[in-house]
Amino acid sequence: MVISHGNVLGNVAPLEEEIRKYLKYERFVHPVRFLNLLPLSHVFWTVPGNFSSSAIGGTVIFQDTLKPVDVINTIHRERVSVWSRSAHAAIAQRKD
Secondary structure, three states, X not given: OOOOHHHHHHHHHHHHHHHHHHHHHHXXXXXXXXXXXXXXXXXXXXXXXXXXXXXXOXXXXXXXXXXXXXXXXXXXXXXXXXXXXXXXXXXXXXXX
């Protein structure tokens, strides 16, 4: 599957509009840190996990293992605020 610039913009534009409404509340959780589990499977989860963080001055942390203990350790170590995961990652984790 090819992800085009138009696909990305089509997902980012509405997200940015909605985020602007809530930026006043971001100060309560600043700095926002997103945890993304690899592999990224499609644009739907790539957009909220990666691009929304830049719209609010956040950080994205990528986790390359799906072992629950490693994910929990990363959440604590990096002080993760948001766990963004794809359906692919959820299915893969259930097989462990």
